[in-house]
Structure formats: C-alpha cells, structure tokens
Amino acid sequence: MNGDGRELSENALRLYGACAIRNAEQVEALKQAHPEAHAELVAWGLLTPDQPTGTVPTVRDPKNAIQRRFDDVLDAAEQQVALLKALPELAQQLSRAYDSVQLRVPGTASVYLDDQAVVNARLQDVVAGAKREILASQPGGPRDQALLDIAMPRDVAALDRGVVLRTIYRETVRDDGPTACYVATMTNRGPDRSAVYRTLPGKFERMIIVDRETAVVPDYIVAGSPPHAAWLITDPASVAMLARSFEATWMRAQPWMGQLRARRGDARDTVGSSASAMDGVRTTRRQREIMRNLCAGVQQTTTAKRLGVSKRTLEDEVAALKSLWGVGTMNELIFHYAQAPDCRVDDSAPAIGPAGAEYEQTA
Numbered sequence: 488m489n490g491d492g493r494e495l496s497e498n499a500l501r502l503y504g505a506c507a508i509r510n511a512e513q514v515e516a517l518k519q520a521h522p523e524a525h526a527e528l529v530a531w532g533l534l535t536p537d538q539p540t541g542t543v544p545t546v547r548d549p550k551n552a553i554q555r556r557f558d559d560v561l562d563a564a565e566q567q568v569a570l571l572k573a574l575p576e577l578a579q580q581l582s583r584a585y586d587s588v589q590l591r592v593p594g595t596a597s598v599y600l601d602d603q604a605v606v607n608a609r610l611q612d613v614v615a616g617a618k619r620e621i622l623a624s625q626p627g628g629p630r631d632q633a634l635l636d637i638a639m640p641r642d643v644a645a646l647d648r649g650v651v652l653r654t655i656y657r658e659t660v661r662d663d664g665p666t667a668c669y670v671a672t673m674t675n676r677g678p679d680r681s682a683v684y685r686t687l688p689g690k691f692e693r694m695i696i697v698d699r700e701t702a703v704v705p706d707y708i709v710a711g712s713p714p715h716a717a718w719l720i721t722d723p724a725s726v727a728m729l730a731r732s733f734e735a736t737w738m739r740a741q742p743w744m745g746q747l748r749a750r751r752g753d754a755r756d757t758v759g760s761s762a763s764a765m766d767g768v769r770t771t772r773r774q775r776e777i778m779r780n781l782c783a784g785v786q787q788t789t790t791a792k793r794l795g796v797s798k799r800t801l802e803d804e805v806a807a808l809k810s811l812w813g814v815g816t817m818n819e820l821i822f823h824y825a826q827a828p829d830c831r832v833d834d835s836a837p838a839i840g841p842a843g844a845e846y847e848q849t850a
Contacts, residue, residue, distance in 0.1 A: 495531065498524035503533055507546045514543050531556055598719040599709060606703075606717050613697050613719070617645055622696040622733045623654040629663030642673065642682065652682040655733075655740050661686060661747065671745025685740035692736070694729055702729045711789050714776075769811060770829045777804055778824045781817065 495503075498521040505513040506528075518525050525544070528534040532552040535545040600606045614621060630638075646652060652673075660666045673682040695703045702725070706716035720726055770778070773794070780790040791801040809815065812823040824830055 495527055496524060499527040499531075503528055503546060506534065506544050509543050511543050597722065597725075599706065599716070600719060601706075601709070601712055601716045603713070603715045606715055609719055610695065610703055610717075613701050613703065614645070614695070615641070617650045617697045619649075619698050620651045620696075621645065621653070622694075622699075622730065623652075624692060624694045624733055624736060625654060626657045626691050626693055628657045628659050629666045630660075630669065632665040635665055635669045639669070639672075643676075646673075646676065646680050646682060649679070653737065654682065654684050655691065655736055656684060656686045656743070658686040658688040658741075661743060664747065667745045667747045669745070670743060674744045684743045684745075685737060686743045687736065687740040692732065694733060696726065696730055696733060699726060699730050702726045704729065711792065713793060768829050768832060769827075770808070770832075774804070774808060775829055775832060777801070778808065778821075778829070781805070782821055782825065 498517065502514065502517045502521070502524045505517060525534070528544075529536045532555055533547055533549060535547060538544050598609075600609060642652060656666070660670075670682075670684050674684065675681060693705055700721065700723075702720045703717050704720065706712045706718055708718075709716065720729070776794070777790060780793065781787075785793075787801055787805070788798055791798045794801065796804075805817075805820075808824075809820050812820060812827075814820050814823060
C-alpha cells in the first residue's frame with residue numbers, strides 16, 4: 488500500500504509479479520531493497536504470511552483479496568457516513584449539557600460565569616471563533632512576557648484570517664517594554680494584517696466584543712461574586728450598546744504603535760507590575776485587595792470569603808495594616824490608605840494576550 492493508503496505501491500506490484508513466477512532471486516532482491524512492499528502484500532491478503540525464511544512467498548488469488556479490500560473500505564466508509572449523520576444530534580446534546588451548567592438570567596441571552604477556568608475557556612472559544620472583528624477594552628495595564636508569548640500565535644492567526652483586531656489599553660503600557668514590543672510587532676504586519684491599538688489614561692470599562700454578536704463583561708449583579716466573575720452576553724441590543732460604548736472610548740483614546748516613553752513626574756496612573764515604580768508604596772497586592780474591599784464598605788466576612796481565608800485570618804491582616812500606618816481605628820486606616828500612593832495602584836490581573844483571550848477583572 489502506498490503512502491496515501493489508496494493503492495499498492497509500484498514495488499509491491501513488482502514483488503507480487505516476481506512471487507507469481509517463482510523468481511527466487513528477484514524476490515529476495517526486492518524484499519531486501521523494499522521490505523515495506525512485502526508488508527503491503529501481506530496486509531492486502533495477496534501473499535500467504537508466516538512462510539519459512541528463504542522460500543518464495545505463495546501468492547493468493549487477487550480477486551478474493553481485492554473483494555476483501557473492497558468490503559473493508561466500504562465498511563469504513565459506511566461508519567464514517569453514520570458518524571457524519573450523527574454529528575448534528577451529538578452537537579445538540581453536548582451544547583445542551585454545556586449550557587446547562589451556567590446560570591442564565593430568565594428571559595435574557597446572558598450567562599453568568601463564576602469559575603475562572605470556565606470564564607477563560609468560554610472566552611477562548613469566543614475569540615477563536617471570531618470571523619470579522621475583536622474589540623478589546625483592557626484597563627489592566629502591562630502584560631507579562633510569558634502571556635504575550637502565548638497570545639502571539641493566536642492573535643496572528645486571527646489577523647491572518649481577516650479578523651479586525653482593535654484593543655484599548657491603559658496608558659501605562661507605554662512604559663512597559665514587553666507590551667510595547669508586542670504592539671510594535673502586531674502593528675507592523677502589513678496592510679490588512681495588522682492590529683490597531685490605542686491607550687487612555689484613567690479608568691474605563693472592561694469588555695471584549697466579538698463580531699458584534701457576543702460580549703464578555705465584568706459581573707456587577709451577583710452579590711459576593713469572585714473578582715474574575717463575568718457575563719457572556721449574546722442579546723443583540725445589549726451587544727450593540729456595548730459596542731457603542733467601546734467606540735466612544737476608542738474615540739477618546741490615543742493611537743499607539745508600541746513606542747516607549749520615559750515616565751516623569753507623579754505616577755498617578757501606575758498599574759499592576761509597575762507598582763514598585765511608585766515612591767512610597769508599602770503594601771502587597773493582597774493587602775491592597777483587602778483595602779479596596781474595606782474602602783468599598785464590604786463586610787469583613789464577605790471579604791474573607793472572596794480571599795478564601797477565615798475571618799480570623801483577615802482580622803489579623805487588617806491589624807497588620809493598621810500597624811503599618813500606625814493607626815488604631817478602621818476609619819483612620821481607610822483615610823491614610825486613601826491618601827497614600829498605594830491607593831493609586833491598579834492590580835487588575837493580566838489577561839492572556841492583548842486581544843483579551845483571557846478575561847480580566849478589576850478588583
């Protein structure tokens with residue numbers, strides 16, 4: 488059988504002819520030079536297997552061998568046809584099971600996602616299925632190099648299939664080498680194959696919109712939801728409104744092609760991995776998460792659940808924060824935190840990829 492699996496190779500045909508005329512010398516030469524030819528003939532049932540070494544293999548009637556081969560191929564084809572017929576129903580069954588595990592708002596096309604793995608998997612599916620456009624509004628700041636490396640092939644594949652990719656970043660990415668390098672690469676891939684980026688100072692809403700048919704946004708509804716919780720929205724009116732919001736933000740943002748800038752003055756818009764660049768920042772990412780919850784008036788019991796710790800552990804951490812600022816009351820702690828540069832650090836978790844291939848949620 489040749490490489491494409493449809494017919495016998497030329498060497499197998501020659502070996503069969505040599506065996507048929509019992510030419511031992513030619514048979515041995517062909518077997519030595521082309522051992523795969525002998526295996527082909529045995530697989531097709533054209534030679535008797537397991538014959539003594541040194542003997543000329545016995546040929547078998549090709550009519551019977553071909554008929555068996557025909558029957559095998561026909562049976563395999565019928566199985567493939569049966570599978571093709573069953574796929575639509577199988578897809579429906581799997582889709583029902585896939586959708587049933589998520590919380591839906593009655594009467595809407597919105598799905599609540601609270602498990603981080605599920606959020607990212609659903610978003611990966613949506614982004615990978617983009618046919619025309621991906622709009623990503625990402626206020627989380629600079630991206631980790633390892634995550635950018637993961638994003639590159641996926642975003643390049645989207646651009647190569649004609650998808651328009653526009654992303655809005657927080658302005659502080661203009662100070663980050665890895666993100667700047669990534670953007671410079673993605674914006675210089677030639678006409679109709681390059682992504683487009685803009686940046687904006689301050690806060691703006693996080694969202695990812697694909698083909699103006701599906702959107703992923705943060706959760707502002709479910710009480711006590713985890714920071715990464717999101718809503719997958721397919722309602723046409725809602726997605727259209729979100730797209731208009733994106734366009735309004737896009738118009739206010741400044742174009743960026745990956746040029747780095749030198750940062751000067753008071754870094755009031757520093758985010759995530761740039762926190763160490765701010766003079767006077769004394770808190771860890773976890774401590775800032777606690778403080779954001781306290782400043783928002785969230786009960787300590789709820790905050791402890793969000794962090795996955797006991798209430799006693801949280802109380803100990805709050806006590807450590809009071810000691811850090813040398814205060815004795817919660818009001819004093821909140822006041823001093825609000826005046827400190829720590830309050831201006833945005834610890835949004837970075838997404839996998841500038842196109843928003845993994846969901847981000849502001850704490």
